[in-house]
Amino acid sequence: MDSVTHITLGACIGELVLGKKLGKQALMWGAIAQSLPDIDSAGALFLSPEQALLAHRGITHSLVFALVVGLALAFLVRRIHHKVYVPFVTLALFFCLQLMLHDLLDTCNAYGTGLLEPFSHQRFSVNLLYVADPLFTTGLLVAFVVLVFKNIRYQGRAKWAFVAIALSGLYLCLAVFSKLYISGRVQATLKKDGVQPGYLITPAPFTSMLWYIVAPVNNGYNTAYSSVFDGNANGIAYQFHAKNDSLLNGVQNKNVVNSLVTFSDKYYTITKAGNDININVLRFGQVQGWAVADAQFAFSYPLIAGKNQAMLLQKGRLSGWNGHALKIYVKRILGKSVIENKPNHKI
Incomplete structure (x- = not known):
């Protein structure tokens, strides 16, 4: 805390x-x-x-x-x-x-x-x-x-x-009862969406009424945000993120990779933009992911030698917050849909 x-x-x-x-x-x-x-x-x-x-x-x-x-x-x-x-x-x-x-x-x-x-x-x-x-x-x-x-x-x-x-x-x-409620909703989607055991549910910023879900699926993870005030008819809107482990083959510093994989508790994806390769720790959520489909992850760490390896956890969590973003966030907590770009599937 x-x-x-x-x-x-x-x-x-x-x-x-x-x-x-x-x-x-x-x-x-x-x-x-x-x-x-x-x-x-x-x-x-x-x-x-x-x-x-x-x-x-x-x-x-x-x-x-x-x-x-x-x-x-x-x-x-x-x-x-x-x-x-x-x-x-x-x-x-x-x-x-x-x-x-x-x-x-x-x-x-x-x-x-x-x-x-x-x-x-x-x-x-x-x-x-x-x-x-x-x-x-x-x-x-x-x-x-x-x-x-x-x-x-x-x-x-x-x-x-x-x-x-x-x-x-x-x-x-x-918070305990709120999480149990969301967990029940996630379990109801397991067979429909091919979610594997070991899914993660953790609170969104500053509240225990909106929850961030990371669900393992083949070759990656589905992520979503779900509020206790969401109607059951709305289901859960998942966004798929490929794990991309193969991108680690080009990373020379295996000690750094192993440390970050351990820290991630195996909830991670690898992304590449140009020559940059990053490891994203999924446990810390996405930057305003409740409002933007496929939002970037709050924790992203560069793996290429020579890059500035200052982790982006705290800075990323609050990136882009302003009055308008706060209003959208409150609406999402209250169970209203605010996604700007629709995810690739919904169950």
């Missing part, structure tokens, strides 16, 4: 657990604990772009890291606040659970989280929330502001924190 979500959630938990003992400093320690796993972003500065992709959400997002660092933080805070009695067990549980919650929350995104590092390199992702979802975070942010500015003697502090966390929890439950 984004940093604002982790900071505000950590602060609210800090208020509930340690607020009466440490006052507003509980907000600070909660925010620090929730943010600490993302320290791996600093280490990525010393790695190649493809190595940095695999390193992020790796060991610092593992349960081992949460346990070791959580105990270390408990010991540190106990020393710093030695004038206030807080049982070491309470501090240890607080920090370990904060760090673990960060990890578990990140599994809700499409990126993948290395919970079992260093014993296993498997990445976990349940694809329930977009990396930034206003409906999940707004309540936490409002409560955070109240807790920062309200006097420590204000009797409603814990209530603000509890309600904010409860609202985010309810929204997460809504």
Whole structure:
């Protein structure tokens, strides 16, 4: 999740657990604990772009890291606040659970989280929330502001924190039911469209009401966007993308290719434009693909040696957004058709 979500959630938990003992400093320690796993972003500065992709959400997002660092933080805070009695067990549980919650929350995104590092390199992702979802975070942010500015003697502090966390929890439950609904619609199309097992459903930007679908078919993938508000009669409009593995034969740096294929979790296509060969990681969606058929993928990485290999993930996700695009996006979330160029088939 984004940093604002982790900071505000950590602060609210800090208020509930340690607020009466440490006052507003509980907000600070909660925010620090929730943010600490993302320290791996600093280490990525010393790695190649493809190595940095695999390193992020790796060991610092593992349960081992949460346990070791959580105990270390408990010991540190106990020393710093030695004038206030807080049982070491309470501090240890607080920090370990904060760090673990960060990890578990990140599994809700499409990126993948290395919970079992260093014993296993498997990445976990349940694809329930977009990396930034206003409906999940707004309540936490409002409560955070109240807790920062309200006097420590204000009797409603814990209530603000509890309600904010409860609202985010309810929204997460809504995302689960929303995904199950879309999954049922996709399953109904499997035989008709030749979709193979192992399809992917992940949220579109900033919402859990519109979902991006990647469905394996022969020699490629079908992609589509489907809203919970789409009528059943509308079906699902799929767009086919050939995998084009043969284009990799001309790529010399096999280590880069292998790293990116691993990062893609095998959801990728290869495209060529002129002399440029790119690998597209399908898990991160298409740039406004809900409005433009066959839109370019948000994550595209050049494979030809000598090219600028700065990955385009974050920049690509928000490319072309303006007031008009936002209106179209809202319409699509509400179940209205906005495709400018019709896909090659519909079921």
